[in-house]
Amino acid sequence: MTSEQIIEITSKHTYGTWRYQKGWKPLHIVDAEGCYFTDASGKKYLDFSAQLMCSNLGHKNKAVIKAIADQAEKLSFIAPGFTTDVRAELSKLLLEFLPKGLEKFYFSTSGTEANEAAIKIARMYTGKHKIISRYNSYHGSTAASIAATGDPRRWAVEPSGKIDGVIFAPECNCYRCPLGHNYPDCNIACADYIEHMIKNEGNVAAVMIEPVVGTNGVLVPPKEYLPKLRKICDDNNVLLIADEVMSGWGRTGQWFAVDNWGIKPDILTTAKGITSAYVPLGLTATSMKIADFFDDHYFAHGHTYEAHPLTLAPAIAAIKEFKRLDLIKQAAEKGIYLKEKLEELRTRHPSIGDVRGIGLFWAVEIVKNEESKLPFNTKEDKIKGSQLMVDKVTSEMMKHGVYMQGWISHFVIAPPLIISEDQIDLAIEVLDSALTIVDSELS
Numbered sequence: 062m063t064s065e066q067i068i069e070i071t072s073k074h075t076y077g078t079w080r081y082q083k084g085w086k087p088l089h090i091v092d093a094e095g096c097y098f099t100d101a102s103g104k105k106y107l108d109f110s111a112q113l114m115c116s117n118l119g120h121k122n123k124a125v126i127k128a129i130a131d132q133a134e135k136l137s138f139i140a141p142g143f144t145t146d147v148r149a150e151l152s153k154l155l156l157e158f159l160p161k162g163l164e165k166f167y168f169s170t171s172g173t174e175a176n177e178a179a180i181k182i183a184r185m186y187t188g189k190h191k192i193i194s195r196y197n198s199y200h201g202s203t204a205a206s207i208a209a210t211g212d213p214r215r216w217a218v219e220p221s222g223k224i225d226g227v228i229f230a231p232e233c234n235c236y237r238c239p240l241g242h243n244y245p246d247c248n249i250a251c252a253d254y255i256e257h258m259i260k261n262e263g264n265v266a267a268v269m270i271e272p273v274v275g276t277n278g279v280l281v282p283p284k285e286y287l288p289k290l291r292k293i294c295d296d297n298n299v300l301l302i303a304d305e306v307m308s309g310w311g312r313t314g315q316w317f318a319v320d321n322w323g324i325k326p327d328i329l330t331t332a333k334g335i336t337s338a339y340v341p342l343g344l345t346a347t348s349m350k351i352a353d354f355f356d357d358h359y360f361a362h363g364h365t366y367e368a369h370p371l372t373l374a375p376a377i378a379a380i381k382e383f384k385r386l387d388l389i390k391q392a393a394e395k396g397i398y399l400k401e402k403l404e405e406l407r408t409r410h411p412s413i414g415d416v417r418g419i420g421l422f423w424a425v426e427i428v429k430n431e432e433s434k435l436p437f438n439t440k441e442d443k444i445k446g447s448q449l450m451v452d453k454v455t456s457e458m459m460k461h462g463v464y465m466q467g468w469i470s471h472f473v474i475a476p477p478l479i480i481s482e483d484q485i486d487l488a489i490e491v492l493d494s495a496l497t498i499v500d501s502e503l504s
């Protein structure tokens with residue numbers, strides 16, 4: 062088949078995600094190695110967002126590929142009622158690297174499913190119904206996880222495509238405080254607001270958060286926020302669920318984002334970087350206290366592909382690679398370099414309203430006016446399918462061989478953790494030049 066035929070069949074017979082289907086003509090990708098991927102014409106792109114913030118080890122990691130091949134030869138599949146070498150080995154590794162106190166694991170095949178399980182477990186364990194999530198968040202696409210999603214991807218499925226019982230709190234966003242406060246004078250009022258909700262709603266099972274919000278802006282909370290929220294949950298007998306689907310596995314310069322503040326969630330979910338996206342694996346990890354409840358209460362959950370050996374073997378290899386290559390430390394160190402470069406960009410472009418992040422996880426937010434912080438586009442624009450300013454910039458960057466994710470009015474910069482300083486320089490140079498498009502449209 063020619064590349065044109067491949068694109069034609071793909072757009073006609075397969076769904077493109079989160080978009081109107083009309084006019085979808087995906088780029089045909091044929092190869093990927095390290096921090097680069099290659100299209101059918103042979104053009105190479107430097108990956109400045111690790112695809113969907115998931116290819117943490119980069120592409121063609123030999124150890125992960127070997128683990129998949131070896132496991133396929135040995136035992137490709139066995140029903141989840143049995144155990145396997147890899148199930149036990151991965152469990153041991155998780156005990157070593159997950160935040161302490163998370164000791165029982167449910168393996169699925171996506172971040173969405175990991176959150177679906179977390180919500181069900183929280184409700185069954187507490188016997189309570191309501192889940193508090195926050196507006197600027199994404200937790201997945203099936204009924205429970207989209208219900209817990211605060212961003213506008215939820216709007217289109219309301220009310221029939223989602224579960225009930227999820228209520229939304231204001232996010233922690235010091236650049237655009239939803240409560241109109243300024244840090245540190247605010248005394249972390251956004252956390253107090255959650256306590257107010259818990260006390261006045263009643264029947265709250267859990268608070269579900271991305272410790273560092275991902276797609277919705279790489280929102281890094283101030284140091285007081287998560288410890289305060291942990292205490293609020295404890296004081297009110299509510300579980301804390303940390304969604305580390307995007308923020309886990311070295312992304313923030315620690316194994317998990319909660320490690321930056323020494324927080325221990327009751328339930329942690331993750332996916333993406335756990336295998337560095339070589340195969341789909343989701344993980345829901347709980348404390349033993351929660352796990353013990355299910356010793357004599359029916360655990361009403363499961364999938365055919367739960368603990369699928371072909372997903373577990375590469376996770377073991379990926380975690381060992383993170384360790385061997387010292388990538389967690391490197392993410393923290395290269396993050397400092399990236400931060401400097403982004404701060405420099407900010408001085409050159411009046412359209413940059415904010416630069417924020419941690420480790421190799423950064424957002425550059427563009428605004429029409431620095432003082433009023435007026436964004437270029439809104440959530441409504443996104444859902445209407447309008448062409449966004451961030452899309453213009455990312456398309457321009459693709460022309461110059463750099464791939465980067467944009468969302469509503471900011472960019473999400475989250476390269477593979479193996480990226481070099483030279484590659485960071487190259488991507489920044491292309492971003493620098495593409496941002497002139499935005500500067501020229503300033504009011």
Ligand SMILES: Cc1ncc(COP(=O)(O)O)c(C=O)c1O
Pocket residue numbers: 113170171172173174176199200201202271275276304305306307308332333
């Ligand atoms: C924080 C967060 N949670 C959950 C998900 C859903 O994960 P998946 O796409 O693997 O279902 C995502 C995906 O981007 C995410 O970023």
